Amino acid sequence: MAIVFHEASKVFHLYNQDISYLIRIMENGQLENLYYGKALRDRDDFSYMHEEAMRSQMSINVPEPGLLSMQYTRQEYPSYGTGDYRSPAFTVLQENGSRIVNYEYTAYEILKGKKSLEPLPATYVEDEEEAATLEVTLHDQVTDTDLILSYTIYEHYPVITRNSRFVHKGSEKIVLERALSASVEFIDTDYELMHLSGAWSRERYVKSQKLETGIQGIQSLNGTCSGAEFNPFLALKRPHTTEYQGEVYGFNFVYSGNFLAQAETSTFGMTRILMGIHPECFSWELKQGETFQTPEVVMVYSDQGLNKMSQVYHRLYRTRLMRGRWRDQARPILLNNWEATYFDFDEEKILNIAKKAKEVGVELFVLDDGWFGARNDDHRGLGDWYVNLDKLPDGISGLSRKIEEMGLKFGLWVELEMANKDSDLYRAHPDWLISVPDRFESHARHQYVLDFSRKEVVDHIHEMVAKVIRESSISYIKWDMNRYMTEPYSKGTSASEQGKVMHKYILGVYDLYTRLINEFPDILFESCASGGARFDAGMLYFAPQTWTSDDTDANERTKIQYGTSMVYPIVSMGSHVSAVPNHQLHRETSLATRANVAYFGTFGYELDLNLLADKEIEQVKEQIKFMKEYRELIQIDGDFYRLKSPFEGNETAWMVVSQDKKNAVAGYYQSLNQVNGTWIRLKLDGLCPDALYEITYDTTFDTPVDPEMMAVYGVKIGSDPVKTYQAYGTELMYAGIPINRDLLNRKSMDFSSLLFMITQVG
Numbered sequence: 034m035a036i037v038f039h040e041a042s043k044v045f046h047l048y049n050q051d052i053s054y055l056i057r058i059m060e061n062g063q064l065e066n067l068y069y070g071k072a073l074r075d076r077d078d079f080s081y082m083h084e085e086a087m088r089s090q091m092s093i094n095v096p097e098p099g100l101l102s103m104q105y106t107r108q109e110y111p112s113y114g115t116g117d118y119r120s121p122a123f124t125v126l127q128e129n130g131s132r133i134v135n136y137e138y139t140a141y142e143i144l145k146g147k148k149s150l151e152p153l154p155a156t157y158v159e160d161e162e163e164a165a166t167l168e169v170t171l172h173d174q175v176t177d178t179d180l181i182l183s184y185t186i187y188e189h190y191p192v193i194t195r196n197s198r199f200v201h202k203g204s205e206k207i208v209l210e211r212a213l214s215a216s217v218e219f220i221d222t223d224y225e226l227m228h229l230s231g232a233w234s235r236e237r238y239v240k241s242q243k244l245e246t247g248i249q250g251i252q253s254l255n256g257t258c259s260g261a262e263f264n265p266f267l268a269l270k271r272p273h274t275t276e277y278q279g280e281v282y283g284f285n286f287v288y289s290g291n292f293l294a295q296a297e298t299s300t301f302g303m304t305r306i307l308m309g310i311h312p313e314c315f316s317w318e319l320k321q322g323e324t325f326q327t328p329e330v331v332m333v334y335s336d337q338g339l340n341k342m343s344q345v346y347h348r349l350y351r352t353r354l355m356r357g358r359w360r361d362q363a364r365p366i367l368l369n370n371w372e373a374t375y376f377d378f379d380e381e382k383i384l385n386i387a388k389k390a391k392e393v394g395v396e397l398f399v400l401d402d403g404w405f406g407a408r409n410d411d412h413r414g415l416g417d418w419y420v421n422l423d424k425l426p427d428g429i430s431g432l433s434r435k436i437e438e439m440g441l442k443f444g445l446w447v448e449l450e451m452a453n454k455d456s457d458l459y460r461a462h463p464d465w466l467i468s469v470p471d472r473f474e475s476h477a478r479h480q481y482v483l484d485f486s487r488k489e490v491v492d493h494i495h496e497m498v499a500k501v502i503r504e505s506s507i508s509y510i511k512w513d514m515n516r517y518m519t520e521p522y523s524k525g526t527s528a529s530e531q532g533k534v535m536h537k538y539i540l541g542v543y544d545l546y547t548r549l550i551n552e553f554p555d556i557l558f559e560s561c562a563s564g565g566a567r568f569d570a571g572m573l574y575f576a577p578q579t580w581t582s583d584d585t586d587a588n589e590r591t592k593i594q595y596g597t598s599m600v601y602p603i604v605s606m607g608s609h610v611s612a613v614p615n616h617q618l619h620r621e622t623s624l625a626t627r628a629n630v631a632y633f634g635t636f637g638y639e640l641d642l643n644l645l646a647d648k649e650i651e652q653v654k655e656q657i658k659f660m661k662e663y664r665e666l667i668q669i670d671g672d673f674y675r676l677k678s679p680f681e682g683n684e685t686a687w688m689v690v691s692q693d694k695k696n697a698v699a700g701y702y703q704s705l706n707q708v709n710g711t712w713i714r715l716k717l718d719g720l721c722p723d724a725l726y727e728i729t730y731d732t733t734f735d736t737p738v739d740p741e742m743m744a745v746y747g748v749k750i751g752s753d754p755v756k757t758y759q760a761y762g763t764e765l766m767y768a769g770i771p772i773n774r775d776l777l778n779r780k781s782m783d784f785s786s787l788l789f790m791i792t793q794v795g
């Protein structure tokens with residue numbers, strides 16, 4: 034790993050064994066991106082990569098006879114108004130009404146390690162030798178403002194992180210109307226744009242489209258979160274890139290609020306990627322001595338396909354974005370009471386559900402919505418974070434200790450950013466809602482958004498919930514957030530500062546997380562936003578796992594978890610076995626398939642186990658036993674491989690392989706049975722080619738079967754069904770596992786699945 038500056042050619046080279054990133058100081062003092070991609074051997078002069086020529090209607094940005102035009106230059110952080118007619122990375126409004134600036138290079142600094150961006154979340158290092166950082170300072174003389182562009186390259190990852198910072202020194206105020214975090218330009222347009230989009234209960238579906246001339250992109254204007262509709266991630270991949278081969282560039286925004294992520298292709302055949310805080314409803318006034326820091330963009334390059342890109346994101350985020358006690362620990366197996374009881378519970382019912390959970394091997398019981406205030410439905414009570422003693426006469430303190438006396442840990446649900454109007458909080462502080470005076474206040478789920486851009490609001494909520502935690506024995510908190518922001522306006526903020534409200538809201542959320550984490554460092558936090566509407570890298574910095582989706586149907590979850598894995602590690606995905614018929618789709622899926630999907634996440638249950646038959650309870654015990662044996666591999670040690678996409682056919686498959694390649698677990702899922710179907714070969718990945726492995730099959734059945742079939746299912750060697758067999762890594766990866774479709778179909782009809790345990794034996 035190195036960052037070098039070749040002074041004669043004015044080129045910065047950031048490189049490690051995987052990637053290179055080249056930046057050149059141009060004749061006008063601005064920065065040009067010469068190259069980003071596979072590692073290049075360093076040399077003194079890369080300036081030959083700059084190209085220029087006279088073109089019609091070209092505006093020249095240097096004195097004659099120069100030909101430098103911003104329209105045809107790959108810039109590091111472009112502005113509008115001096116010859117470049119594409120979208121800018123930033124816009125600065127000055128007191129005279131002008132938006133024309135000229136940030137020219139003045140200095141650079143190369144640092145060991147990586148600076149913190151707190152209070153913003155960001156990746157980090159534990160040893161300064163892990164990474165190196167380049168900070169390039171540019172200055173605009175007219176406004177007397179510095180622009181610092183920051184680049185960090187990790188030693189062992191094909192990763193570069195980006196952020197920008199404005200430092201205003203001038204006496205006249207300026208207003209940032211747009212301040213994105215990163216711009217990256219490519220010399221051609223031969224890419225497909227891939228992103229993750231959807232809606233409630235179908236979050237993060239994989240979408241891909243060929244780049245066309247113009248602007249293509251995604252965004253969030255939800256205010257409270259990054260959103261279920263579009264995730265703050267996009268990738269450029271070559272048309273023939275697959276999971277296993279080809280080039281891909283990933284871009285992920287470490288932020289939980291409004292964002293813009295777009296690709297703009299010019300008529301000259303260039304592509305510009307922009308990512309950062311969405312400029313809509315954003316304006317940030319800077320007075321003399323004030324600074325604005327943008328959030329971080331994490332860029333990953335892979336020339337080995339999408340799987341490699343994802344594995345880099347997974348490992349980096351699990352070890353250098355997540356923090357605290359739970360970063361390196363497998364997750365406890367939990368049971369959540371929500372779909373078992375909804376609001377209809379009392380202490381006796383809760384203890385009865387918890388007792389059964391303990392019997393089958395569950396480790397953590399989570400009490401969901403309905404424990405506070407007058408909360409018997411979703412019309413009232415939000416904001417009143419004190420215990421409903423009619424339901425829980427001994428309070429959360431007494432209930433949590435009774436649960437712990439059973440041998441379980443206790444967890445609690447909260448939704449701290451919201452309030453119902455039918456609440457003591459609203460009656461005392463009606464001005465604490467985000468809303469515009471004299472305008473209708475839009476509602477969603479009968480609730481309203483509290484103004485977390487105001488410190489006094491965050492202080493009040495913090496003290497209420499911290500009191501409950503201090504008085505109780507709580508090991509886990511599920512932090513929910515169930516609506517987007519409307520009428521964005523703060524009644525505690527001046528008119529000139531309203532453009533700061535949405536960003537300050539997210540900073541308020543981060544602040545409350547920070548206070549609770551600092552006071553209660555042993556608590557495992559799980560974020561949630563109507564399921565997966567806040568599944569982003571910014572949130573993983575505070576809460577190391579996220580409820581992936583309110584949709585717990587196993588078949589639908591193959592799509593949701595598959596898409597989520599493009600960026601986010603398996604251990605961050607909240608995944609539960611829920612009741613059937615499924616509460617979202619009313620679909621019947623087998624208990625085995627529900628577990629086989631949920632294993633590839635945090636794993637838990639969301640049902641009343643007392644309602645299961647004895648045979649099903651025995652299955653649950655076996656499932657929990659399996660997860661306890663393999664969760665370290667699945668969640669912490671292993672690399673995740675996507676094998677078959679649910680977006681391309683009737684089958685889904687994935688696997689996790691240990692770092693030493695000695696152990697693996699693979700899941701195979703079939704949506705609908707097929708009559709007289711073709712042969713199935715499941716090709717694995719990530720194994721040692723020359724090693725001998727033993728493959729063992731899940732033998733759990735959901736319905737009575739012929740005794741001769743009880744020993745095994747799913748595979749035939751010749752004419753004989755087998756439970757285990759041995760094969761070399763080359764066979765498993767290139768020939769594949771033969772799956773017996775007939776036995777699979779007879780196992781559980783539609784929505785069937787198989788689980789494979791692979792162990793190296795020679």
